Amino acid sequence: MQVIKQLSKMADFSLKLRRKGRKIGFVPTMGYLHKGHLSLIKQAKSKNDIVVVSIFVNPTQFGPKEDFKNYPRDFKKDKWLAAAFGVDVIFYPAVKNMYPAGYCTYVNVEELTEGLCGASRPGHFKGVATVVAKLFNIVQPDVAYFGQKDAQQAIVIKQMVKDLNMKVKIEALPTVREKDGLAMSSRNVYLSKSERKDALVLYYALNNAKALIKRGEKNSARIITAMRKMINAKKTARIDYVSMVDAGNLKDIETIKSKAIIVLAVKIGNTRLIDNMLVGV
Numbered sequence: 001m002q003v004i005k006q007l008s009k010m011a012d013f014s015l016k017l018r019r020k021g022r023k024i025g026f027v028p029t030m031g032y033l034h035k036g037h038l039s040l041i042k043q044a045k046s047k048n049d050i051v052v053v054s055i056f057v058n059p060t061q062f063g064p065k066e067d068f069k070n071y072p073r074d075f076k077k078d079k080w081l082a083a084a085f086g087v088d089v090i091f092y093p094a095v096k097n098m099y100p101a102g103y104c105t106y107v108n109v110e111e112l113t114e115g116l117c118g119a120s121r122p123g124h125f126k127g128v129a130t131v132v133a134k135l136f137n138i139v140q141p142d143v144a145y146f147g148q149k150d151a152q153q154a155i156v157i158k159q160m161v162k163d164l165n166m167k168v169k170i171e172a173l174p175t176v177r178e179k180d181g182l183a184m185s186s187r188n189v190y191l192s193k194s195e196r197k198d199a200l201v202l203y204y205a206l207n208n209a210k211a212l213i214k215r216g217e218k219n220s221a222r223i224i225t226a227m228r229k230m231i232n233a234k235k236t237a238r239i240d241y242v243s244m245v246d247a248g249n250l251k252d253i254e255t256i257k258s259k260a261i262i263v264l265a266v267k268i269g270n271t272r273l274i275d276n277m278l279v280g281v
């Protein structure tokens with residue numbers, strides 16, 4: 001496995017392989033790899049000739065009061081895990097090379113980024129879309145893999161690829177969970193022991209919604225009220241949003257039809273967690 005830090009070296013590497021007709025699978029990450037990332041890597045490995053994983057904690061997607069500085073990092077462990085899972089290249093660029101002095105171009109995906117996480121994290125998706133566009137230009141993958149846990153992110157990226165005529169195929173893979181149901185996230189390390197227990201309420205609330213729907217409830221306001229009640233019962237929990245949206249365009253829906261998704265963001269103590277579940281009937 002190679003670690004490539006230089007942008008031009010990464011681009012040359014990919015270009016050479018593509019000219020030979022090799023298929024490149026790409027998993028963009030911010031490092032601190034967990035089983036969610038590893039499931040993306042496994043899928044990339046099984047469907048492509050070469051797997052590239054980028055590790056880059058992207059400053060432009062963090063707000064000024066967010067956790068860019070404290071975001072967990074462990075390159076040594078990431079390197080070990082990536083090698084163990086058969087990754088061919090880790091692309092590990094420096095911030096100063098991705099955003100050199102004078103940098104001034106950003107990608108803004110409109111509408112889809114206005115609600116949900118976009119509303120509470122202004123500028124977040126502009127940073128995500130920008131860095132992903134840059135990474136696609138450098139790595140030139142055939143297929144890129146994202147987690148369904150970041151449902152809005154996956155939809156935004158798909159839209160960007162479509163709108164900007166990028167050639168990469170986007171695959172969103174199912175959320176990987178801890179044994180007890182908590183969605184895997186690099187930020188789970190921030191949780192104290194008691195917060196870790198309370199954090200399960202996201203998963204329980206989603207499952208409760210699913211059970212209600214199975215019993216015939218179709219009204220999203222009633223489902224959301226039940227979920228909010230459950231979450232608010234935890235002292236450490238502060239709801240950012242709980243919404244039932246169309247899985248294609250993220251617009252609120254009043255009555256469940258097909259392709260519905262329940263999305264939620266909840267702060268447990270100081271840690272903001274997100275999760276979602278497809279519930280279409």
Ligand code: PAF
Pocket residue numbers: 028029030056058061128131132150153
């Ligand atoms: O999902 C993430 O880890 C990041 O948002 C991504 C896609 C790697 C862009 O920095």
